Amino acid sequence: MAWVTANGPLVSAVRTAKQYLTYVSAGPFQYAIAxxxxxxxxxFEEFRAGLRRKRDLLGDGLRAAGFKVYEPQGTYFITTDITPFGEKDAYAFCRALPERCGVVAIPNSVFYDDPDAGRxxxxxxxxxxDDVLDEAASRLQRLAS
Known part of the structure; x- marks a missing residue:
């Protein structure tokens, strides 16, 4: 955990690096984990069931919007394929998505050694x-038209 104060380009570079570290627990969190x-x-059973229900809620909404959905088994991210929309470039798709639908997504290729593999x-x-997931699914249906 840290703070940074710097000019815009340096802060941007630090934020870019941090996105790959966000899911790493800091020492103080070990007490909370204990x-x-x-x-x-x-x-934990209720927590798992709740996440499964949310996964299914969003997954059904993404399928209804026209996405090809890869159903996850152990994360809170759903990977989709954008080719059903005639799209091939996840970066361009994700950059345009907030303006098109008011929803954000992450291009998977940022996690690949070979960015073309998840393009x-x-x-x-x-x-x-739930209301946020329902609204996102509804907004994403705009892509089908």
Missing amino acids: EALRLPDSY SQVRFTFCKR
Whole structure:
């Protein structure tokens, strides 16, 4: 965990690097994790069921909007393929998506050694409130028209 104050280009470079570190826990969080591990199994069962329900909610909405959906088994991101929309460049698609639909996505190719391997794949997260997922799915239906 850290803070940075700098000129715009340097802050931008730090934020770019940080996106690859966001899911790494810092030392202070280890105490919170230890506490969480003391919770009853029912907590985690309910948590898992809730995420599965959200996954299915967003996945169904993405399919209805025309996306090819790869159903995840152990994350809170859904990977989709954008070729059903005649799109091939995930970067361009993701840059235009907020203006087109008011929704954001991440091009999967940023996670590949060979960016061409994930060129037509984008991911959406489903760890959101149900109303947010419903609204996103509704907005993404604009892509089909």
